[in-house]
Amino acid sequence: MSVHDSNEHDIWASGNETKSPWGANESNEANHKTTTTALNQNSNVSSTLNSLTIDNENPGHSIFGSSSPVGSETNIFKDSLDEQQQENDSEEQGVWGGSNKSAKFPPFSDPLTATLNIFDDNITRGEGSSEVNNIETEQQTNNEELEEWIKAARKRYNPLLSDIVSIEEIPEREGLLFKHINYKLVLSIELPDTEPSDSKSVVRRYSDFDWLQEVLLKRYPFRMIPELPPKKIKTSQNLDPTFLKKRQHGLYTFINLIMKHPILKEDDLVLTFLTVPTDLSTWRKQLNNKFDTVDEFHNKRITKTFIKMWKPELSIHLNDVAGSIDRTIETWNKVNIIVQRSQRRLQQKIHENKIMTNLLNDLQGETSKMYPIDIDEGNNRTVLDINNNLSIINKHISDLNILNDEEIAKLSQELIPKFAIYIDILVSLKNMFERYRIMATNNIPQLQRHIEIDMERLESMKGKPDSSGTEYDRLRLSVKKDRASIVQQLNRSWLIRQCIFFEFAIFQETQFLISNAFKDWTRLNSSTTELNMNAWEKVTGLIENMALSNNL
Template sequence: VVNQNDPEHLDQEETDNDLFDWTSKIRKTYRPLDADIIVVEEIPEREGLLFKHANYLVKHLVTLPSSSPSEDRTVVRRYSDFLWLREILLKRYPFRMIPELPPKRIGSQNADQIFLKKRRIGLSRFINLVMKHPKLNNDDLVLTFLTVRTDLTSWRKQATYDTSNEFTDKKISSDFMKMWKKDFAEQWNHAASCIDTSMELWYRITLLLERHEKRTMQIVHERTFFETLVNSFSEVTPKLYPVQQNSTILGINNSFGIIKKHLETTSDICKQEIEEASGTLSPKFRIFTDILLSLRSLFERYKIM
């Protein structure tokens, strides 16, 4: 039986409460599923003499710490600028979840509109996850990336900036050491051991969701075509029956009208489902994919270090 008034028990209870408060506070600051605050748009005009490259218009929808509400909130960035930013973040914050970038392709794939669209969406997810991170969103180079209107390559050549690990010369606080438990290391190892399995399962779930969207879209197309055929058949119905059988023609066309109404209603329901899935559900599933990728990379960096 544990003595509730035992000093050791009271100390442990206080430590547990401190840990709960600490973790709760951190979790409240990390909200990756919140609305995006950065918009990334591809600029149609290409640049480059031999190898053409795409430029992106990056716009922040909120006032950042280093900017004023009246300032223009747009900057032009290249894929290489995003790549530079991620490399900097990895150097500064090796023990934090740094989002992945979409792959860089060269040659004919740079003219592939499907690939370019996916890359733009991937860049948008990357920078928005950075800005939703409670630590990364206040990084001075992240804010520079979003606010400096000059060419970032030229800026990097002239500027001097620190890329050292955030924990260099830092001491672990006594309060944190007091909260730390050996169980945390075991939990870390368990999570690291199952991350690949988790990603594989989540990939299958996401794939099924995408297939469901495509099937639902195909159903909408078929019902629309069905509706067109019903309309066409209604137009030829009078030619199949004598004029004296107007009541028969009217009854047939009324029945076709009921079918048409049903098709319209069910198609609208399917369209709404597709809109919700593609506009809300699928993006959230992909964000979680990015989070799992970031976590796996963190585990891999930890093993190396």
């Protein structure tokens, strides 16, 4: 079973071996064994490769424990636990190797599914054998380690924390035609590893935010980087107060999401952005725009612990997320629209109430003219009574408007942002998956084939005196370089997987954004309904004795 995105492509799946793009098949099994033996002899690169594998690899398998030919394209982990997936060996695979029967387009190439299999799951599981017991014990240990790893990741992220950065607009006019907007950012706390500041504030422009997002995308391409609001759509919108207000709120959301992210908030350029008191463009010019933008995987190695505790079921979960994210965004957008409509209805109600109060004032002036006949000693007490009660109703309407104004303030300042923030996080998650599709690629299958060809040529040169020693050395060096490249790319592929799974783990905490938003929504509606009901009951009691007949 696999999950598809909007184009019916698999995104994260965990499938089995696929046919090699260069047509490798069982006929090269003998060559594979020879190649494997040669690859593992007398080479520092060989030991590096093996350091990325699981121990006790079976002889006759590929250098990463796969039972498939070296030249074949296989999943980096084999889903022996998913029997349904194993039935689809010959089917097309998606980004994470899952079958893709109904795909309209060729599946995306995945850097992990297009590599050698690290895990050798073809173990005879004899009933009652000590080997089976050892495997089960190791799996239990790995499961426990995975649970602890996920818990530790989730503890580092709390989307319900209060925002620590406030933003206010500082208009700055230059000349007659252009208007530049500056934003004053004020911190509510002291940031770690920064020099204390009395003001705790800096001034930034939109271009500074744009620069920050750009460097974060370079450093952390496989993390949930928030979206920025658009700079402008039309030139005239630079002067539109509504557009500027929305952009200010978008910048506020952007920087506070970063400061809640456990990795991004500790980035040195983020801390610089929030603390350097000078103009940021001036600071960048002083450094000649030479600051580190190498991605976070530079000089890092994947741990064997993470490789061992990885479970094929996790790919299914990721696939489910990727397959549902568009529908979730669409659904939540509709929810957000309904909440915003309630605000607009209140605004319309306030407008109508103001009209009603004006009409009631006019009506009171007309009733004495409409009913001039003296009934009681030259004074129409009924009309006076009616006008007095209309004044009571008028005051009640004014009081209702005060209540509605307070509800609108709570909606705009507290409730609507809680519904909107979830969309922002969903979009950042979706964008992360999209960057994965585009950026997380490698050429490991081609290198594998290249190694196989070179090893065959080396084997054919043995015992031939007319063979060139220079050519022999060149081929050996080529094999060594290709194998080193495989190690590097395979390590990076696992680091990417670990990174994305960390983001997926902390994303689980956003489920509490849903409950928090709806709890506040029901409380606000309940409170407002109760206040309105009490106000109507009060005014009903006050006008209870309003004259309904002339009791002479």
